[in-house]
Amino acid sequence: MQLILHDWNDEDSIKILKQCRKSIPKDGGKVIIVDVALDEDSDHELSSTRLILDIDMLVNTGGKERTKEDWEKLVKCAGFSGCKIRHIAAIQSVIEVFP
Template identity: 45%
Template sequence: MFQAIPSADALLLKWILHEMTDEDCLKILKRCREAILSKEKGGKVIIIDIVLDLQGGKPESVELQLLLDLQLMVDVNGKQRTESEWKKLFEDSGFASYKITNVLSFRSVIEVFP
């Protein structure tokens, strides 16, 4: 998992990073950054995961997000992340920008660009 990734225009990580520690996420994201083309050539990493929104969400949604976060901490040493936590991971792994699109329920599509 932490070895080289073949070159690609885009890489998709669906429900992967929330199960990882920040250190393991950085290893994966750095490998992804090495593998994708430049932003001008259309390179990006697409992440489908949860972006914790503890301020603006409905109480039921926030409760579910926190419950899933607790389950991840206990089961696999992972965690749900806020936008600022995602941003730090992206910056620390060498990405220049990102775009978050909220989709159905609490899931988000995160596009990360070199």
């Protein structure tokens, strides 16, 4: 999923992820999310842009950008075991979510 979950609040994002969880195999499957992962302490050149997007999402969609801790909580509430976040040379990060 690319740039979907940041449009939604936590409750709706968990519903979406629960449906994804039902669709993947328990062994070897995963969900790939391409979305913003905030890191306020990062020196990454796009960190300030990510924070500005968080304000934009709150105001315009009711959604939000999430920190690593937010993503971990979200995926666990949806029934996944955890996630791995890889920052890339873009505003978004790659978030691998495991059953």
